[in-house]
Amino acid sequence: MDISVYRPGELTATDRAAWTALQSKAHLNGSPELANPFLSPEFALAVGRCRRGVRIAVVRENGEGVAYFPFQRTGAGIGRAVGIGVSDCQGVVHRPGFTWDAHELLRACGLAVWEFDHLVEGQAPFESGASGTFPSPxxxxxxxxxxxxxxxxxxxxxxxxxxxxxxxxxxxxxxxxxxxxxxxxxxxxxxxxxxxxxxxxxxxxxxxxxxxxxxxxxxxxxxxxxxxxxxxxxxxxxxxxxxxxxxxxxxxxxxxxxxxxxxxxxxxxxxxxxxxxxxxxxxxxxxxxxxxxxxxxxxxxxxxxxxxxAVSEGWVTRRHPIAIGHRARRAPVRALRNAVLARPELFEPADRILKRMGKIRSRH
Missing domain, CATH: 3.40.630.30 (Gcn5-related N-acetyltransferase (GNAT))
Incomplete structure (x- = not known):
C-alpha cells in the first residue's frame, strides 16, 4: 500500500474533495455506514484544531486517494480514534472493494496500537480486534x-x-x-x-x-x-x-x-x-x-x-511492548463498565448511586 500520513493542515483540497466524494457515494456503493458525519474530513480537521496528535493517513493507488484513515497518536505510538469519547462513528473511509492490512497500516502510521469504541460495520481488517459489539439505534x-x-x-x-x-x-x-x-x-x-x-x-x-x-x-x-x-x-x-x-x-x-x-x-x-x-x-x-x-x-x-x-470497541495491535501495556491497562476498565451497563441488577443500583451523588454535587 502507498500510504502517506499528514497533519490536518497539510491535507490538500484535492484529498478533502476525494474523501467527501467517497462519503457522498457510499450509499450507492453498498456501504451507507461510511456516510456518517463523524467520518467526515470536517470532523477530523475540527478535532485537529482542538487536540494534539491528530493525523490522517491517505492510501493511494496510481496516485489517487482511495482510503482515508484519521487517528490520534501519542509520541509513544499509542493511537486512538479521532475524537474518541465524543465520536460516535470510527474507521476507514474507502472506495468500494478496497481492503487493507491492519498491521501494515498501523506501521505506516507509527502506531503500536489503535483503540476504537465506535467502529463502524464493514471494517473487516479491524474487526478481529473487536472485544464487543453494541447496538446503535x-x-x-x-x-x-x-x-x-x-x-x-x-x-x-x-x-x-x-x-x-x-x-x-x-x-x-x-x-x-x-x-x-x-x-x-x-x-x-x-x-x-x-x-x-x-x-x-x-x-x-x-x-x-x-x-x-x-x-x-x-x-x-x-x-x-x-x-x-x-x-x-x-x-x-x-x-x-x-x-x-x-x-x-x-x-x-x-x-x-x-x-x-x-x-x-x-x-x-x-x-x-x-x-x-x-x-x-x-x-x-x-x-x-x-x-x-x-x-x-x-x-x-x-x-x-x-x-x-452495530458499532464495536476494541484494539488493533502490532507485536509491541507498548501495545501490550496499553491493552492491559484499558481492558479491565472497559470490561467492568460493559458488565455494569449490560446487567440491570448491576446498572440500576449504580445509576441510583450516581444520581444521588449528582444531587449532592448540584447543591454545592
Missing part, C-alpha cells in the same frame, strides 16, 4: 416522515399518542410551540450546553462541557457548513422560550444525534421526545435517510428507533 426517514410516523404508531401506539398529546398540551399551557431545525443563534447553543452540563451533574455523570476542548469543538462545528456537512442546532420553543434543544452533525444522508437536552421546568411535557419527532420530520424534508441516535441503552431510543446498526 436509528430512525429511518428515507420514505418520508409520514411513513415513519405511521410505523411508529403501529409499533408503539401508546408512546406515539402520548407524545403528540403532550405537544398539544405544551402549546395550551405554555404558548405557541415553534420548532427551528437549523438555529443559527449562538446564544441558543450556549443555553443547550448549560442544560447538558446541568444534566451531567444532576445524574452524576462526568460533565463533558467542563473540558474546554469539547466546548471549543462544538462551537467550531456549529460554524462549519458545506453542501455535504454541517453542525445542526435544533431548538423547540414555547411562546418564544427555548424548552428543548439538540446539537448534532449532518452529512448528505445522515443526521448524527449528539447532544440533546431540555429545560427541566418543562419535563412533564417530554420536550425531548417532541423535539426528536420534529427533527425527524425536518430531516426527512431535507433528504436525510436516517437519524443515528448513537450507541447506548436509553428508553427514548428504544421508543423512537426503526432498527439498529
Amino acid at each position: 436509528v430512525m429511518d426517514v428515507d420514505q418520508g416522515y409520514e411513513t415513519y410516523l405511521s410505523q411508529l404508531r403501529e409499533r408503539s401506539p401508546k408512546f406515539t399518542r402520548t407524545t403528540l398529546a403532550k405537544e398539544r398540551k405544551l402549546g395550551r399551557d405554555a404558548g405557541e410551540v415553534r420548532y427551528v431545525h437549523d438555529e443559527r443563534d449562538p446564544e441558543a447553543l450556549r443555553t443547550l450546553m448549560d442544560w447538558k452540563s446541568a444534566q451531567y451533574r444532576r445524574t452524576g455523570r462526568s460533565d463533558r462541557f467542563a473540558h474546554p476542548w469539547i466546548t471549543h469543538l462544538v462551537q467550531q462545528l456549529f460554524h462549519t457548513r458545506s453542501e455535504q456537512f454541517a453542525g445542526i442546532l435544533s431548538v423547540l420553543y414555547a411562546d418564544g422560550r427555548p424548552v428543548a434543544g439538540h446539537f448534532g452533525l449532518r452529512s448528505g444522508r445522515v443526521l448524527a444525534c449528539w447532544f440533546p437536552a431540555y429545560d427541566p421546568a418543562f419535563s412533564k411535557y417530554s420536550p425531548g421526545l417532541i423535539l426528536h419527532l420534529r427533527m425527524a420530520e425536518a430531516a426527512a424534508a431535507d433528504g436525510i435517510a436516517y437519524l443515528d441516535l448513537g450507541r447506548g441503552q436509553k428508553e427514548y431510543k428504544d421508543s423512537l428507533k426503526t432498527r439498529e446498526l
